[in-house]
Amino acid sequence: MRIYLRYPSWIASEFITLPAWFLLLAIGVASWAPKGGVTAALSSTSVFNFFYWGFIFLIIFSTSIWGIGQSIRNEQLQGTLEQLFLAPVSRVSIISGRFARTMVTDLAIIVYTSILLGTLSHETVGVQNPLLLVGVYTFLELAVLGFGLIFAALTFRLKSFNLLSNLTQFVVIGLCGLFFPVSILGPLRVVSMAIPFTYFADMFRYAGYGGATLLDPILEFPLTLASALGLFILGLGYFKATEKRAKQKGQIGTH
Amino acid sequence: MTRLEYTLDPLRAIFKKEVRRLIRYPGEMVFVFLIPYFLTGLVMAMGISVGGASAFGNFAAQTGSSLNPFVFLMIGTGVWMVSWVIMEGIGTLLREEQMKGTLEQNFLAPINRFLLLVGTALSQIVITSLLFVGVVAVSVLLLAPQGALGLLVAFGILMIGLIPLFGIGFVFAALVVRFKEPYAFTQTMNVLFGVLAGAFYNVTVLPSWVRVVSAAIPQSIVIQDMRLAVESVGSIVGAFGSLIALLTMGLVYPVLGYYFFKQFERRAKISGDLSKF
Numbered sequence: 001m002r003i004y005l006r007y008p009s010w011i012a013s014e015f016i017t018l019p020a021w022f023l024l025l026a027i028g029v030a031s032w033a034p035k036g037g038v039t040a041a042l043s044s045t046s047v048f049n050f051f052y053w054g055f056i057f058l059i060i061f062s063t064s065i066w067g068i069g070q071s072i073r074n075e076q077l078q079g080t081l082e083q084l085f086l087a088p089v090s091r092v093s094i095i096s097g098r099f100a101r102t103m104v105t106d107l108a109i110i111v112y113t114s115i116l117l118g119t120l121s122h123e124t125v126g127v128q129n130p131l132l133l134v135g136v137y138t139f140l141e142l143a144v145l146g147f148g149l150i151f152a153a154l155t156f157r158l159k160s161f162n163l164l165s166n167l168t169q170f171v172v173i174g175l176c177g178l179f180f181p182v183s184i185l186g187p188l189r190v191v192s193m194a195i196p197f198t199y200f201a202d203m204f205r206y207a208g209y210g211g212a213t214l215l216d217p218i219l220e221f222p223l224t225l226a227s228a229l230g231l232f233i234l235g236l237g238y239f240k241a242t243e244k245r246a247k248q249k250g251q252i253g254t255h
Numbered sequence: 256m257t258r259l260e261y262t263l264d265p266l267r268a269i270f271k272k273e274v275r276r277l278i279r280y281p282g283e284m285v286f287v288f289l290i291p292y293f294l295t296g297l298v299m300a301m302g303i304s305v306g307g308a309s310a311f312g313n314f315a316a317q318t319g320s321s322l323n324p325f326v327f328l329m330i331g332t333g334v335w336m337v338s339w340v341i342m343e344g345i346g347t348l349l350r351e352e353q354m355k356g357t358l359e360q361n362f363l364a365p366i367n368r369f370l371l372l373v374g375t376a377l378s379q380i381v382i383t384s385l386l387f388v389g390v391v392a393v394s395v396l397l398l399a400p401q402g403a404l405g406l407l408v409a410f411g412i413l414m415i416g417l418i419p420l421f422g423i424g425f426v427f428a429a430l431v432v433r434f435k436e437p438y439a440f441t442q443t444m445n446v447l448f449g450v451l452a453g454a455f456y457n458v459t460v461l462p463s464w465v466r467v468v469s470a471a472i473p474q475s476i477v478i479q480d481m482r483l484a485v486e487s488v489g490s491i492v493g494a495f496g497s498l499i500a501l502l503t504m505g506l507v508y509p510v511l512g513y514y515f516f517k518q519f520e521r522r523a524k525i526s527g528d529l530s531k532f
Contacts (some may be wrong), residue, residue, distance in 0.1 A: 013439035028455025032302030
């Protein structure tokens with residue numbers, strides 16, 4: 001948290017850039033609505049909420065990749081990773097500590113973005129099912145923590161972290177139905193349905209404002225829980241195995 | 256050594272060094288080429304899901320353009336990406352030299368500081384031309400071949416538009432030397448430029464006060480005029496006023512940008528900011 005607060009320009013950048021991206025995409029999409037209906041399209045409850053919850057999902061997903069994966073890479077570049085790994089504390093504690101910072105700042109950005117976008121669009125951001133939302137949010141955080149660990153492990157092997165994380169975000173945006181229903185993807189829909197994050201985005205949106213889901217929510221909810229646990233266990237196992245191999249080869253601090 | 260050689264030799268050396276640096280990371284280059292395709296596909300998918308069966312008709316009515324929507328968006332995202340690369344390239348150049356510890360050596364070289372910035376700016380023309388071919392020209396030739404002639408005009412407009420962009424880049428470079436943290440600043444400004452320039456839409460949908468700001472940045476005019484040129488070469492004649500505005504920006508912005516840069520450089524020399532990072 002101290003490192004994060006040390007760079008106010010980055011904080012300002014996050015708080016300006018994220019709503020600006022939303023605005024850019026929303027105005028772009030509104031151009032496909034009937035003439036004179038730009039404002040209507042932007043403030044239509046279903047359209048606004050569809051984009052809004054997709055956008056919130058993206059914030060959580062992206063900052064987790066950057067917050068966990070990139071922090072390992074930064075420690076490598078700064079030459080502090082080996083010292084950190086020599087400390088008599090669990091790796092999971094180190095990474096979870098970083099992840100906690102990401103969660104706190106994510107929540108601050110989400111609250112700020114909700115207020116700003118709600119004011120701009122005159123649309124109130126409500127929550128249809130708060131309990132379900134908390135549940136899905138918890139699963140999502142667990143899943144992205146696991147996914148972040150996979151990314152952190154990959155950082156030991158692949159050095160092009162930025163490229164990899166950008167490509168992953170593109171895949172998730174393009175295939176997981178964050179900003180449009182996966183039904184319009186045609187045959188690619190099969191790929192979408194095979195990615196666990198599609199269901200997280202779907203359930204997250206369902207808990208937020210309702211609307212149709214890909215599967216029956218009674219089936220989709222446990223599916224997200226199972227995916228979250230699976231991703232977390234996979235991420236933890238892969239990270240530990242990669243760290244062990246990197247230690248044997250002396251590649252912990254190699255960059 | 257003649258006076259011309261005295262100018263051209265360092266310019267050539269800086270240009271060569273920067274081009275080498277640009278092509279050193281092919282993964283990043285590929286990514287820069289993929290982004291416009293990805294963003295265009297994303298906006299189209301989102302738009303179609305909102306507009307339904309009448310999405311394409313709505314798009315034509317909203318934008319007032321008969322261009323194929325994919326081409327329309329590719330021109331917008333292509334120019335935006337060019338602007339992004341230039342702003343980041345020039346804006347972070349001095350900061351990177353600072354971090355590597357080579358900035359002071361460069362500033363001690365017996366060459367005009369202007370050449371240092373111009374050499375870097377010229378290298379950006381290479382990547383800009385490649386982006387134009389790989390993004391705009393390819394989509395026009397495949398989806399709107401009748402606009403092939405307009406492509407030449409569009410390329411000319413883009414080249415004119417680069418001059419004021421370099422001016423804005425000089426301002427970025429100065430601010431980055433002063434305030435450090437280059438990527439936070441350039442990233443924020445680049446996203447805001449996307450909103451203001453109408454990368455995904457026609458700027459006429461923006462509120463009037465935003466349109467005033469939008470008219471002051473060269474990217475808006477370049478995107479609008481390039482779309483017009485590809486749509487019909489003849490229609491660019493009607494946009495003569497905007498081309499004059501672009502040319503005026505081309506004269507004013509680099510001078511202002513360099514003046515701004517010199518002011519910050521002078522202050523940095525006095526305060527010792529050049530060696531601080």
